[in-house]
Amino acid sequence: MSDTVIKVENLSKQYRLGQIGTGSLAHDINRWWYTIRGKEDPYLKIGETNDRTKTGNSQYVWSLRDISFDIKRGDAVGFIGRNGAGKSTLLKVLSRVTAPTTGSVKIKGRVASLLEVGTGFHPDLSGRENIFLNGAILGMRKHEIKRKFDEIVDFAGVEKYIDTPVKRYSSGMYVRLAFAVAAYLESEILIVDEVLAVGDAEFQKKCLGKMGEVSKGEGRTVLFVSHNMAAISNLCTKSVLLKHGMLQDFDDTRLIIDRYIRSGKESGAEVLGSDINTSKTSSRANFSALRLVSSIRGLTTNFAIDEEISIEFEYEVIGNDSVVTPSIHLLDSLGTCILSTFNAPSASLIVDEFYGKPLKKGIYRSVCKIPANFLNDKNYIISAFLVPEDMEDIGIAEEVLSFSIEETGEMRKEYTGDWWGIIRPKLSWKTQPI
Numbered sequence: 001m002s003d004t005v006i007k008v009e010n011l012s013k014q015y016r017l018g019q020i021g022t023g024s025l026a027h028d029i030n031r032w033w034y035t036i037r038g039k040e041d042p043y044l045k046i047g048e049t050n051d052r053t054k055t056g057n058s059q060y061v062w063s064l065r066d067i068s069f070d071i072k073r074g075d076a077v078g079f080i081g082r083n084g085a086g087k088s089t090l091l092k093v094l095s096r097v098t099a100p101t102t103g104s105v106k107i108k109g110r111v112a113s114l115l116e117v118g119t120g121f122h123p124d125l126s127g128r129e130n131i132f133l134n135g136a137i138l139g140m141r142k143h144e145i146k147r148k149f150d151e152i153v154d155f156a157g158v159e160k161y162i163d164t165p166v167k168r169y170s171s172g173m174y175v176r177l178a179f180a181v182a183a184y185l186e187s188e189i190l191i192v193d194e195v196l197a198v199g200d201a202e203f204q205k206k207c208l209g210k211m212g213e214v215s216k217g218e219g220r221t222v223l224f225v226s227h228n229m230a231a232i233s234n235l236c237t238k239s240v241l242l243k244h245g246m247l248q249d250f251d252d253t254r255l256i257i258d259r260y261i262r263s264g265k266e267s268g269a270e271v272l273g274s275d276i277n278t279s280k281t282s283s284r285a286n287f288s289a290l291r292l293v294s295s296i297r298g299l300t301t302n303f304a305i306d307e308e309i310s311i312e313f314e315y316e317v318i319g320n321d322s323v324v325t326p327s328i329h330l331l332d333s334l335g336t337c338i339l340s341t342f343n344a345p346s347a348s349l350i351v352d353e354f355y356g357k358p359l360k361k362g363i364y365r366s367v368c369k370i371p372a373n374f375l376n377d378k379n380y381i382i383s384a385f386l387v388p389e390d391m392e393d394i395g396i397a398e399e400v401l402s403f404s405i406e407e408t409g410e411m412r413k414e415y416t417g418d419w420w421g422i423i424r425p426k427l428s429w430k431t432q433p434i
Contacts, residue, residue, distance in 0.1 A: 004108075005189060005221050006071040006094065011103035013064040013089055013245075063089045067103070067247045069240060073188075076215040076222040078236035078253055080229075080260050086245040087225045091115055091191050094223065109188025109221075110138050114178050116193060123167035127158060127177050130166055134181045148184045155210070156180040176203060183210050190214055191223045204231070211235055229257050229377075229407040261304050261406040269299040271400055282395035284388040285324045288363060289314035292382075292403050301403045305377055305424070309370040309403070314363060315386055321358040326366040327385040331399070332378060338422050341368060342387065376424040377407040 064086045071077055079087045092098045093105060095113035112134075113120075120137065121130045131152055135145035153159050156176040158169070166174060182190060192211065212235055215222045226232055232239060232253060239256035241248040249256055270291045278287060291312040294300045303309050313326045327342035381402045386395035 003073045004070050005073045006108075006223075007104075007106040008070070008094075009068050009104050009106075011064055011067040011090075011093065011100050011105060012062060013086075013093060013098070014060055014062050014101040016060055062245050064093070064100075064245045069247065069250045071221060071223070073221055074215060074219045075238060076211070076224065076236045078232040078239035078256070079223065079225040079242065080232060080239050080256055081242035084244075085242040087242055088115065088193055089245075090242070091193055091223065091225060095191055107189065110186070111189045111191060112138060112182040112185055112187035113191035114175075114182045114193065115191070120181075121166050121174070121178060124165055126165055127153075127156075127162040127169075130177070131181055135185050138185055138187055140185060144186065148186070152177075152180045152184045155184065155206070172203070179207055179210075183207075183214060187220070189221045189223070193225045194227065208235055229260075233257060233408070257408055258304075261302055261408065268402065269293075269301045276397050276400060278395060278397050280394060280396040282324075282386050282388055282393050284318060284322045284393055285386045285395060286316045286318065287313075287384065287386065287395065287397055288316050290382075290384055290397065290400055292401055301401075303403060303405055304408050305375070305405050306372045306408060308372045309375075311368045311370070311382060311401070313366040313368075313384065315366075316363050317359045317361055320361050322361075323358055323389045324364075325387040326368075327387050328368060329383040329385070330370075331381040331383065332422055333381070335381070336422070338380075342385075373426040374423060375405045376419055376421055377405045378422070379404045 067090065079090065081087050089098075091113065092115060093100050094107070095111055095115060097113075097115065120134050122133065125133065128149075131149060132142070132145050135142075135148075153162055156173075156179075158173050158177050161169065161173065166177070169177070179192070182192070190211065192207075208231055211222050211224065214220045215235070222235070224232065224235060236253045238251065239253040240250050241256045241260055249259060270289065272289045273287075276287045276290060289312070291299060291310075291314075292301060293310040293312055294303060294307060295310065296307065311328060315324065315326065317324055325342050327340065329340045330338045332338055379402065381399045384397045384400050388394065
């Protein structure tokens with residue numbers, strides 16, 4: 001169709017691990033010989049999926065494999081996936097930084113890309129000189145660049161340093177100017193990688209506002225990679241989901257974010273019996289199983305920020321008439337204890353009928369629930385305890401489970417930077433005149 005500005009067909013990108021090119025003259029000559037005879041590259045028949053978590057046996061890896069999609073003029077498209085999914089490689093191919101191994105990419109219009117801090121900048125040139133250099137690379141005339149110059153400098157906020165070599169800029173100043181150049185110079189397609197994370201919260205908000213203006217107001221196409229789901233949700237109407245270098249889905253952003261969160265690695269959500277690493281055992285009770293459970297998806301280590309988390313204990317009471325109380329410590333990724341809790345009675349909560357009572361020999365299950373919209377979008381660790389009446393006889397499993405909370409973008413719209421605080425509860429507010 002005429003309004004399609006990017007058409008990707010069967011795109012694949014192969015790399016040889018640890019080397020430049022194929023790594024040997026023999027391989028390069030062999031590849032050239034097959035090419036001039038019109039035959040398929042012999043090295044395309046080998047290689048492994050791009051899974052960074054596993055040790056491979058092949059020297060070749062497919063960073064991207066058989067990707068196809070169309071993007072229309074004026075679309076704002078997010079690229080979502082975990083580290084190593086192939087997002088940056090795909091944008092480099094679309095920006096013509098690197099060529100695809102197989103397949104084709106057809107692009108209508110000029111492309112301005114910001115793939116990493118300082119993309120397209122010469123470190124020894126001043127900010128002013130780099131603005132004109134980037135404009136020339138995009139095919140703009142000098143008077144066109146001059147017309148945009150003041151807006152670029154004002155947006156970047158680096159007027160004082162505009163005639164200083166950019167190698168003396170901080171990373172924040174660098175990315176401010178680089179984004180302003182990419183956003184204001186007249187390209188039809190704007191490609192932005194995760195580099196906005198370098199800027200402060202105020203600048204991130206400013207950039208997202210500008211990208212929204214570029215897409216919705218000016219009708220230009222925006223491609224945006226970010227791990228910030230709130231930013232993706234606010235800016236992008238459609239999103240691409242990548243996993244191990246392969247296209248999983250291309251759909252409405254809200255549906256893609258939901259699928260991304262639900263596709264987290266499930267191993268580690270359950271620890272059983274002898275696999276539970278206990279730093280101290282109790283003579284009264286033993287851990288049988290510990291689990292992280294979603295009411296929607298079952299066992300998981302990835303929870304949406306608006307999703308309730310169930311922590312399940314299974315434990316064996318060894319002798320009759322033993323009082324055993326399960327307990328947890330919730331820690332952040334630095335090991336700071338956020339909270340500790342056990343099934344004690346409370347005036348505002350339903351009392352656990354077994355709390356403080358002697359238990360008969362057997363297997364028991366206790367469930368602790370962390371409410372939705374309580375934790376921030378960070379990584380967390382759980383230490384588990386079985387506490388008898390004699391505290392010296394406690395059973396301890398330190399840092400036995402871990403999980404992450406993922407932002408969906410639904411809880412906040414105006415602010416898309418990192419939310420301060422270890423927890424992020426929804427509290428009741430009321431305003432009235434006095």
